[in-house]
Amino acid sequence: MIKHQGPISKFVLHIPKEIVLDSFQEVDLWMLILSRKSVKKLNIINQNRMYSIPSCVFACLELRKLHLYNCIFNPPLEFQGFPNLEDIYFKRFSMGDNIGQTVFNLPQLKKLKLYGCCDVNNFNINAMLLRLLHSKQLYAVCIRLSKPIEDSLRVERFNLALMSSNLPNIVSFTIDGYFLKVLAAEKFPNRLPHAEKCLRQLEFQRFSSGDLDQVQGALCMLRNSPNLETLHMTHMQMGSDADLELTSNYLESHDSLQNLCMLQSVEMTSIEGSRPELLFIKLLLDHSPRLENMIIRPSATVVAEKRLNIGKDVMLFPRASSKAKMVYLD
Structure with missing residues (x-):
């Protein structure tokens, strides 16, 4: 990835449970590289222990689709939202300590699906174009x-x-x-x-x-x-x-x-x-x-x-x- 030239439009990462990870250091490095590659679709399927999304991901302002499995959503305090995000799918997800009562602006969001998530009542969004909302946890x-x-x-x-x-x-x-x-x-x-x-x-x-x-x-x-x-x-x-x-x-x-x-x-x-x-x-x-x-x-x-x-x-x-x-x- 370091040697890749030009943007990366879509990135899918599968972390199987069979792989024992002492840390997510390499994954964090990949996320840092992605944040500089204008990524538009990010899909992390993590079957290992919960992965805390690093702050660099919240700088990916060109994101259109964000699908995350078994992750912790813990944005930096200055994060205000994803201006181009249209599709969110979170499963077995936890909201981090930094969220509080912050309202995230997602002006292009049309689909929001939440499954098996924790602390979703702290997930406050402003999404004027939302067309599909599906969750058994709300x-x-x-x-x-x-x-x-x-x-x-x-x-x-x-x-x-x-x-x-x-x-x-x-x-x-x-x-x-x-x-x-x-x-x-x-x-x-x-x-x-x-x-x-x-x-x-x-x-x-x-x-x-x-x-x-x-x-x-x-x-x-x-x-x-x-x-x-x-x-x-x-x-x-x-x-x-x-x-x-x-x-x-x-x-x-x-x-x-x-x-x-x-x-x-x-x-x-x-x-x-x-x-x-x-x-x-x-x-x-x-x-x-x-x-x-x-x-x-x-x-x-x-x-x-x-x-x-x-x-x-x-x-x-x-x-x-x-x-x-x-x-x-x-």
Whole structure:
């Protein structure tokens, strides 16, 4: 490799278990050489003891594909991300001590697969183009888009059923209204092939009750989360494109929610008192027999009289739970 002239586009390294290594010194040297050869695809299949990826690999900014087996991902403190990386496959992988709460920028990442990995909850990434996420180890996932995607129909095979099957053990999930719009490119089913049985905490951010796609997506997720305990919804200010009549009619004419038998706590933030918002609250109260607390916070832009009317309305709604305590924070 030292004598090789020119770039090395792809490098595959297999370290079999039959080879007893006292150290990975030679492997580290190969990685150093690769970091100077504009490598684009790196695949390390290590069946020996765990290999700690050296810092020089994190200088390979032209990487497009990174597949690692039985390695330790321990980037230097100054590492910010791989600007061109499109495909990550990590198996039997451990996150190092340097990660902490660092968010890595992976602006071109489209595929992320994690299998048998440790400490993946410390693996925080910013990946706006991500299309495939598959992991049985992820327990907390947050997906937020900074702005709407104009043509969500062009997002390949991204739907709620696929996402649910790829994240079977998720416990806490945060999603925003913009991403719900992406998922709406394919019609939301009444039942998902795989219910989110492990999901305990669900949060919707930048949610608009005046958007039918978002309302249908939220109700689909609630229907398919039988063990959900906590729900938090932060509403965004509705624009001129909000169709309040359409979403209100949908919420009134459909038995769109089954009993949320485990739901205990709900928090609704920044509501404006629109009819679909109130109908959504009423729906939750009607179908939550174990509800203990519902906290409602009106938007700061709502005038005092409207705030008072919102409080009066929600306090009069019937409740499936005799223990449900309504807290209205005016």
